[in-house]
Each structure stands twice: as C-alpha cells, then as structure tokens.
Amino acid sequence: MSENYFDSIIIGGGAAGLTAGIYLARGKASVLILDTGTIGGQMVLTHQIANYPGVEESSGYQLSMTMKKQAESFGCAIKSNIQIKNLSLVDEIKEVELSDNSIFRSKTIILASGGRSRMLNISGEKKFKGRGISYCATCDGDFFQDKEIIVVGGGNSALEEAVSLTKYASKVTILHEFDHFQAFEHAVEEARSNPKIDFIMKSHLTEFIGDQKLEGVKYKNLSTGEISAKNIDGVFIFIGYEANTEMFRDSELKLNKWNEVPTNDMMETNIDGVYAAGDLRQKRVRQVTTAVADGTIAAVGALGYIYGA
Amino acid sequence: MVLPTNLKHIASASEHAEILKDHENVMVCCGRMGPMCLPVYDIMGELQEEYKHVEFRDMAFDNPEAGVIRNIPEAGSFMGLPFTVYYKNGKVVAATSSIQTKEQVKEILDREF
Numbered sequence: 001m002s003e004n005y006f007d008s009i010i011i012g013g014g015a016a017g018l019t020a021g022i023y024l025a026r027g028k029a030s031v032l033i034l035d036t037g038t039i040g041g042q043m044v045l046t047h048q049i050a051n052y053p054g055v056e057e058s059s060g061y062q063l064s065m066t067m068k069k070q071a072e073s074f075g076c077a078i079k080s081n082i083q084i085k086n087l088s089l090v091d092e093i094k095e096v097e098l099s100d101n102s103i104f105r106s107k108t109i110i111l112a113s114g115g116r117s118r119m120l121n122i123s124g125e126k127k128f129k130g131r132g133i134s135y136c137a138t139c140d141g142d143f144f145q146d147k148e149i150i151v152v153g154g155g156n157s158a159l160e161e162a163v164s165l166t167k168y169a170s171k172v173t174i175l176h177e178f179d180h181f182q183a184f185e186h187a188v189e190e191a192r193s194n195p196k197i198d199f200i201m202k203s204h205l206t207e208f209i210g211d212q213k214l215e216g217v218k219y220k221n222l223s224t225g226e227i228s229a230k231n232i233d234g235v236f237i238f239i240g241y242e243a244n245t246e247m248f249r250d251s252e253l254k255l256n257k258w259n260e261v262p263t264n265d266m267m268e269t270n271i272d273g274v275y276a277a278g279d280l281r282q283k284r285v286r287q288v289t290t291a292v293a294d295g296t297i298a299a300v301g302a303l304g305y306i307y308g309a
Numbered sequence: 310m311v312l313p314t315n316l317k318h319i320a321s322a323s324e325h326a327e328i329l330k331d332h333e334n335v336m337v338c339c340g341r342m343g344p345m346c347l348p349v350y351d352i353m354g355e356l357q358e359e360y361k362h363v364e365f366r367d368m369a370f371d372n373p374e375a376g377v378i379r380n381i382p383e384a385g386s387f388m389g390l391p392f393t394v395y396y397k398n399g400k401v402v403a404a405t406s407s408i409q410t411k412e413q414v415k416e417i418l419d420r421e422f
Binding site for chain 1: 351
C-alpha cells in the first residue's frame with residue numbers, strides 16, 4: 001500500500017481522536033490523525049482539568065500534549081491545522097482530500113471532530129471579537145477592570161463565569177433567553193446573591209454597536225418584542241457548544257436535527273467502517289472522560305472491522 | 310520572563326527593537342499560556358517552515374517589557390489575548406486581538422509579507 005494509505009484515518013485530534021489513535025496504533029493498525037485546528041481540541045481551551053482520574057490537576061494544554069506524545073510514540077501520524085476539501089465515506093476504501101490536494105485513503109474512518117463554542121451570529125460579533133467580545137473569562141477578564149459587562153447564557157458556564165468576572169468588573173448583567181436558568185441551583189444562588197450581578201431575562205442580543213471597540217448592544221425582549229439599547233464595555237458569550245460536523249453535511253452520514261452524529265453503543269454510524277467518537281456524537285454528557293471512552297470503543301470497533309474480527 | 314513554547318522568544322524591549330532592526334518581516338504573538346493564546350503559538354510553529362522569510366517570536370504579556378507591544382496605538386482597542394503584531398521594516402502593518410485561525414494568520418502573512 002502507498003504511504004498515503006492507512007488502516008484508519010481519524011478526523012479530529014482531541015481527547016476522543018487521540019485516544020482512538022493510541023488504541024488503534026497499539027493494535028498494530030496504521031493511523032493518520034487529521035485536525036482542522038490545534039491538536040487537543042476543546043481540551044486545549046480548558047485552563048485547569050481537575051476531574052480526569054489519575055491526573056490530580058493539569059492544564060488542558062498539558063494533558064493534550066501528553067496524549068499527543070503517547071499517540072505519536074505508538075506510531076500515529078498527526079497533521080494539524082489542515083483543511084478538508086473532499087470526503088468520501090461510503091466506499092470500501094474511504095478517501096480524504098485536503099486543501100493542498102493531497103489525498104489519504106483508509107479502510108476505516110473515525111469522526112472525532114468535536115464541538116466548539118456556539119456564537120450568537122449577530123451583527124458586529126466578528127468585528128468586536130477581542131475588542132470587547134470574549135468567550136474566555138479567565139483569558140480576558142482582567143481587561144474589564146471596573147467596567148460594565150454582559151454575560152450571555154443561562155447554563156453553568158455562564159453563571160459561574162459571571163460570578164468570577166465580578167472580581168474585575170464593576171457590574172455584570174446576565175442576559176438570558178428564558179425566564180429560568182439551566183444551571184445547577186447552587187450556581188444560580190451564587191449569582192443571585194452577588195450584589196454586582198443584575199439580570200435581564202427572556203431577552204436576546206440583536207446587535208453589537210461600536211467603532212474601534214464595543215460600546216454597546218441592542219437586545220430584544222422576547223415577551224414584548226421591545227428593542228432596547230445599553231451602553232456596555234464588554235460581552236462574554238457562554239451559550240453552549242455545537243458539533244463540528246459542517247464538513248460531513250454533504251455526505252451520506254446521518255446527522256440529527258442538532259447536526260450531531262447518532263451512533264450505536266459501539267460508536268458505529270450509519271455507514272460501514274465509519275465510527276464517531278467524542279463531542280460531535282449525539283449524547284448528553286460531554287467531558288474529557290466520556291470522549292476518551294468513546295475513542296476507546298470506536299478504536300476497538302475499527303480494529304475488528306480492519307482485521308475482520 | 311519568557312513563555313514555555315517551542316517558538317523563539319523575546320525577553321526584553323531591547324531584544325524586540327533589535328529583531329525589528331535586523332529583520333524585514335516579523336510576527337510577534339504576545340500572550341499567556343491560556344486557551345486563546347496556545348492555538349496561535351501552535352499555528353506560528355507550523356508556519357515557520359513555510360514562511361522562512363518571516364521571523365516568528367512570542368513575548369510574555371505579563372513581562373513588564375512587553376509594553377512595547379501592549380502600548381502600541383494599534384492595540385488601543387484590544388481587550389482579548391493574545392495581541393499579535395506584524396512588522397514590516399520595523400513598522401506595524403497589522404495587529405489582531407484574541408484567537409486566530411491558521412487561515413486568518415496566513416491571509417495576513419501573504420498580504421503583508
């Protein structure tokens with residue numbers, strides 16, 4: 001077989017993909033891991049991981065680099081920051097074409113492209129990213145010392161980060177689309193009891209306003225339809241995650257209405273030889289531990305497929 | 310004070326000035342070891358081979374000497390790490406705030422250098 005042929009190609013180099021790579025390579029399969037971004041996926045974007053058994057505390061970056069090193073030590077080839085141009089999943093030999101026209105083929109494919117923070121996709125969001133709009137409180141909180149900010153969202157991340165941002169900001173307004181929060185009760189109570197935090201409920205942001213940097217927002221009350229404007233220095237957005245499945249949407253791969261990949265308990269998709277693992281799957285719990293479990297199961301399934309077990 | 314990355318580092322304002330004096334095309338990423346910064350360092354590390362005519366460096370944002378980047382007019386409205394600055398013949402030709410994709414970085418490198 002050519003140097004561009006592998007027993008398995010893994011699309012995604014986060015916890016699920018790297019784990020699948022480790023198990024496959026340890027099973028003597030040749031493996032190529034491709035990632036459209038940085039190896040580590042959502043793990044890299046996590047400051048501290050304290051609930052990964054066996055590792056007392058680690059940064060997401062350190063844990064990612066350890067997993068990457070393990071995968072490489074067992075023989076996985078890894079390419080990061082690539083772009084996928086074409087994908088052929090249904091034939092017996094699968095094919096992945098990259099934007100540089102290189103083509104890689106394999107007997108199995110494991111889809112592990114993960115998820116990403118959801119954006120609001122409203123006017124001004126791209127323009128003011130890093131100029132008042134942020135998705136990381138621990139990274140950018142100190143730029144908002146004594147400033148007024150809005151936190152968008154109603155889950156655990158939104159409420160916990162809102163509380164943490166009161167260390168810097170003079171006032172934090174939590175803006176949420178429903179009349180109740182999805183966060184755990186203790187997180188809601190902590191936010192409600194913080195004197196620096198206000199709430200705007202049943203409302204959507206509709207527009208970001210400013211010149212060189214963010215100066216204000218417009219938001220719509222979903223009950224009355226009324227649009228209001230508010231001067232603000234910063235907006236932190238924590239409205240959950242979405243699956244990175246755009247690259248599969250024109251393929252024969254079955255997706256659910258949230259564009260997640262349904263699988264059975266062996267991580268098999270609707271296509272023979274194609275498995276899915278990690279945050280792009282249809283599932284409820286998305287943690288490093290569950291991604292690792294998915295990757296393990298997908299690899300074991302793929303090994304059976306490769307060797308005809 | 311330098312960052313524990315695989316890039317070459319700038320540790321002082323004088324070193325920063327020297328690099329700008331000695332090289333036509335320079336890209337400096339000024340950040341911390343945080344989630345928005347690490348992907349940019351990773352991208353720079355990968356692009357070093359492809360863009361041999363560009364000097365890639367990082368600088369620790371919390372280094373007091375990083376004022377040479379933090380205080381440039383182009384970063385006046387920046388409120389997100391990392392601050393990434395592109396210099397041509399010692400002059401700032403582009404600057405970005407917060408995480409960037411490889412495509413976004415390459416677009417600037419191709420356009421300016």
